[in-house]
Amino acid sequence: MLEIKNLHASVDDKEILKGIDLKVNAGEVHAIMGPNGSGKSTLAEVIAGQEEFEVGEGNIFLEGEDLEELSPEERAHKGVFLSFQYPVEIPGVSVTNFMKTAINESRKAQGLEDMPANEMLKKIREKSEMLEIDRKFLSRSLNEGFSGGEKKRNEIFQMAMMEPKLAILDETDSGLDIDALRIVANGVNKLRSKDNAIIVITHYQRLLEYIVPDFVHVLYNGKIVKSGTKELALELEEKGYDWLKEEAAV
Amino acid sequence: MAYTEEELKKELETKEYEYGFYTDIESDTLPKGLNEEIVIAISKKKEEPEWMTQWRLEAFRAWQEMEEPEWANVTYKKPDFQDISYYSAPNKKPKYNSLDEVDPELLDTFKKLGISVDEQKKLAGVAVDIVMDSVSVATTFKKTLAEKGIIFCSISEAIKEHPELVKKYLGTVVPQKDNFYAALNSAVFSDGSFCYIPKGVRCPMELSTYFRINQAGTGQFERTLVVAEEGSYVSYLEGCTAPMRDENQLHAAVVELIALDNAEIKYSTVQNWYPGNDQGKGGVFNFVTKRGLCEKHAKISWTQVETGSAVTWKYPSCILKGDYSIGEFYSIAVTNNFQQADTGTKMVHLGKNTRSTIISKGISAGQSQNSYRGLVQVNSRAENARNFSQCDSLLMGNRCGAHTFPYIEAKNKTAQIEHEATTSKIGEDQIFYCNQRGIDTEKAIALIVNGFSKEVLNKLPMEFAVEAQKLLEISLEGSVG
Numbered sequence: 066m067l068e069i070k071n072l073h074a075s076v077d078d079k080e081i082l083k084g085i086d087l088k089v090n091a092g093e094v095h096a097i098m099g100p101n102g103s104g105k106s107t108l109a110e111v112i113a114g115q116e117e118f119e120v121g122e123g124n125i126f127l128e129g130e131d132l133e134e135l136s137p138e139e140r141a142h143k144g145v146f147l148s149f150q151y152p153v154e155i156p157g158v159s160v161t162n163f164m165k166t167a168i169n170e171s172r173k174a175q176g177l178e179d180m181p182a183n184e185m186l187k188k189i190r191e192k193s194e195m196l197e198i199d200r201k202f203l204s205r206s207l208n209e210g211f212s213g214g215e216k217k218r219n220e221i222f223q224m225a226m227m228e229p230k231l232a233i234l235d236e237t238d239s240g241l242d243i244d245a246l247r248i249v250a251n252g253v254n255k256l257r258s259k260d261n262a263i264i265v266i267t268h269y270q271r272l273l274e275y276i277v278p279d280f281v282h283v284l285y286n287g288k289i290v291k292s293g294t295k296e297l298a299l300e301l302e303e304k305g306y307d308w309l310k311e312e313a314a315v
Numbered sequence: 316m317a318y319t320e321e322e323l324k325k326e327l328e329t330k331e332y333e334y335g336f337y338t339d340i341e342s343d344t345l346p347k348g349l350n351e352e353i354v355i356a357i358s359k360k361k362e363e364p365e366w367m368t369q370w371r372l373e374a375f376r377a378w379q380e381m382e383e384p385e386w387a388n389v390t391y392k393k394p395d396f397q398d399i400s401y402y403s404a405p406n407k408k409p410k411y412n413s414l415d416e417v418d419p420e421l422l423d424t425f426k427k428l429g430i431s432v433d434e435q436k437k438l439a440g441v442a443v444d445i446v447m448d449s450v451s452v453a454t455t456f457k458k459t460l461a462e463k464g465i466i467f468c469s470i471s472e473a474i475k476e477h478p479e480l481v482k483k484y485l486g487t488v489v490p491q492k493d494n495f496y497a498a499l500n501s502a503v504f505s506d507g508s509f510c511y512i513p514k515g516v517r518c519p520m521e522l523s524t525y526f527r528i529n530q531a532g533t534g535q536f537e538r539t540l541v542v543a544e545e546g547s548y549v550s551y552l553e554g555c556t557a558p559m560r561d562e563n564q565l566h567a568a569v570v571e572l573i574a575l576d577n578a579e580i581k582y583s584t585v586q587n588w589y590p591g592n593d594q595g596k597g598g599v600f601n602f603v604t605k606r607g608l609c610e611k612h613a614k615i616s617w618t619q620v621e622t623g624s625a626v627t628w629k630y631p632s633c634i635l636k637g638d639y640s641i642g643e644f645y646s647i648a649v650t651n652n653f654q655q656a657d658t659g660t661k662m663v664h665l666g667k668n669t670r671s672t673i674i675s676k677g678i679s680a681g682q683s684q685n686s687y688r689g690l691v692q693v694n695s696r697a698e699n700a701r702n703f704s705q706c707d708s709l710l711m712g713n714r715c716g717a718h719t720f721p722y723i724e725a726k727n728k729t730a731q732i733e734h735e736a737t738t739s740k741i742g743e744d745q746i747f748y749c750n751q752r753g754i755d756t757e758k759a760i761a762l763i764v765n766g767f768s769k770e771v772l773n774k775l776p777m778e779f780a781v782e783a784q785k786l787l788e789i790s791l792e793g794s795v796g
Contacts, residue, residue: 113751141753153748157766167752
C-alpha cells in the first residue's frame with residue numbers, strides 16, 4: 066500500500082525527516098510513536114503533500130505510484146486521508162456541506178457523477194450512527210466552537226465518509242476523554258479492512274489498547290530508530306524514550 | 316497548492332471579464348456635455364410634461380452649486396462631466412409587443428449574459444423589465460400584474476401615464492438637492508423603473524430589472540421609485556452586468572422606496588459592473604443613492620451583493636419614521652485587484668420602538684480597499700429604538716485593506732445599540748485542510764467565502780442566490796496569496 070524510501074524533508078532549511086524507510090501493507094495498522102519534536106506530524110503532512118515542507122531525497126509510493134508530483138488534493142483523490150491533530154474551523158460551512166463537497170470532488174476526479182442526495186443522506190446517517198454523532202452536530206459549522214473531543218470525532222466521521230485506502234491518524238487520542246476515545250477507536254476498528262491501511266501517530270500507549278497495531282515504530286530525531294510489534298509500545302510506556310535516545314546516539 | 320505571488324498574478328491576468336463584450340446596436344445619442352439645454356433636450360426626447368422639465372432644471376441648478384464629495388475612503392480621477400453624453404437610447408422604436416420583435420442582436424446579448432429573455436419569460440413568477448442603455452425595451456408579465464392593480468413600468472412611462480403618483484412621491488425620500496450625485500441624477504436621469512403596489516396587495520411575483528451600460532462613453536443615470544401602499548408587500552430584484560470598456564464609465568443611480576403603514580419592501584441587488592482590469596485601468600464608477608422611508612409598522616430590507624465596479628460609493632438607507640417600523644441591511648461587498656468600495660448603510664430612527672439590523676460582509680483580495688461605513692442615528696423622540704450591527708471582514712493576501720467606519724449617534728437614553736466586528740484571513744491551513752479532503756484551492760476559496768457570506772446569501776431570493784454565489788466565485792478566483 067504505502068512504501069517510503071529514504072525520505073528527507075525540511076522546512077526553512079532545517080531538516081526534520083532524515084531518511085525514513087517504512088512499508089505498510091494493505092490490511093495492516095502501524096503505530097508511530099516518539100517524543101515531541103521527533104518529526105511525527107511532519108511525516109504525516111509530507112505524506113499528505115503539505116508543500117510547506119521541502120522534500121529532498123527519497124520517495125513516497127502509494128500502491129506503487131510515486132506521489133512526488135501530486136498535489137494534496139490529488140493524493141486525497143487517490144485515497145490518502147489525514148486526520149488532523151488540530152482541525153481548522155471553517156465558519157458558515159456545515160459538516161454536511163463540507164463532506165458533500167469533498168466526496169463529490171473526489172468522485173469528479175474519478176470521472177463519476179455527483180453522489181445522489183438520497184445515497185449521501187443514507188451514508189451520513191449510517192456513519193454518524195456508527196460514531197454516535199448527534200445529527201444536529203452535522204449542521205453546525207465545521208469545527209467552529211467544537212470541543213477538542215468533537216473535533217477529533219468529526220475527523221473520524223470524515224474518514225468514515227471518505228473511505229480512504231490509507232488513513233493517517235495524527236494524535237487522534239489527544240483531547241479525548243475515555244468514553245470518546247472508546248467510541249472513536251471502535252469506529253476506526255470498524256473501518257479496518259483487508260483493503261486499507263492505517264497509520265496511528267500517538268504519544269501514548271493508551272490508544273493502542275483500543276486500536277491494536279500490527280507494528281510499532283519509534284521515530285526519534287527524524288529517523289525510525291526502532292520497530293517492533295505491539296509489545297514495543299508497552300515497553301515504551303514502561304521505560305520512556307530515554308533508553309532509545311541513548312541507543313540512537315551510539 | 317501554495318500559490319506564490321507570481322503564479323497568482325499570472326492567473327489573475329488571464330481572468331478576463333466574463334461579460335466583456337460589446338453589442339453593436341445603433342444608438343440615438345445626444346452630444347457630450349451638460350447644460351440647461353441638454354437637460355431640456357433629455358426631457359423633450361422623453362416627451363415629458365412641463366412640470367418634469369422644471370423639476371429637472373431645479374435639480375440641475377442645485378447641482379451646479381454643489382461640490383463632488385471627497386469624504387469616502389476611495390481615490391479616483393474625477394469624471395469630466397462635460398465629456399459625457401447624457402442620453403443614449405437604442406434606435407429601433409417603437410417598443411415591442413412581443414419578444415419576437417426585439418432586435419436579434421440584443422437578444423443575443425442577453426443570451427451571453429445568461430439571462431435570455433426567453434428563459435426569463437418562462438421562469439415562473441419573474442417579470443422582467445429590462446433596461447438596456449437607458450430605455451426599457453421589453454416588459455413582460457404586465458398583464459398579470461395589472462389584474463392586481465400593480466403598476467410596474469419604466470419611470471418615463473409612469474411620468475406619462477401616472478403623473479399624479481410620480482409627482483406625489485418622486486424626490487420625497489431623496490430630494491433633488493440631497494447630494495452631488497443625486498442632484499446630477501435628478502437632472503439627467505434617462506430611465507429606470509417605477510413600481511406601485513396598491514393597498515393590501517401582495518405582489519405575486521418577484522419583480523426584477525436588469526441594468527446594462529452599453530454605449531461607449533455614456534453614463535447611466537437610473538431612477539427607481541417603488542411605492543408600497545398600506546399593508547402591501549413587494550420583493551424587487553435588481554441585477555446588473557456591464558461590458559468591458561477602457562475609459563471609466565459613470566453610473567449614478569437613485570432609488571427611492573416608500574413603505575406606507577404596515578407595508579413591506581424587499582429590495583435585492585446583485586451588482587457586477589465592469590471592475591477594471593488587473594492594472595486598475597477602466598471600470599465603472601458606481602455612485603448610488605438608495606434610501607427608503609418606513610411609515611408605521613412598515614419594513615424595508617436592503618440586500619446587496621456588490622462584486623463589480625472600480626469605485627463603489629453606496630449606502631442603502633432606511634428612514635424609520637413610523638413607530639414600530641423596521642429597517643434591515645444585508646450586504647456582501649467583494650473587491651479584488653484595484654477595486655475600491657466604500658459602502659454601508661444609514662439607519663435613522665425617528666419613530667418609537669423602531670428596530671434595525673445591519674449585517675455587512677466585506678471580502679478583499681488583490682490590492683483592493685474595502686470599507687464599511689455606517690450610521691445608526693437615534694432621534695430624541697425615538698423611544699426604545701434598537702439596532703444590531705455586525706461587520707465582518709475577510710482578507711485574502713497581504714496587499715488588500717479592510718476598513719470599518721461605524722458612526723453611532725444616540726439622542727435617546729432608551730436606545731439599545733449593539734455593534735460587533737470581526738476581521739479574519741483565509742489561512743493556508745484552511746486551504747490545506749480542504750485540499751487534504753480532495754477539494755482544490757479554487758473550490759476551497761469558494762467554499763470558505765460562501766460560508767463567510769452565508770447569512771447574507773440566505774436573505775436573497777432563490778433565483779438570485781445561485782447567481783450571487785457564482786459571482787462571488789468568479790470575482791475571487793485565484794486570489795489567495
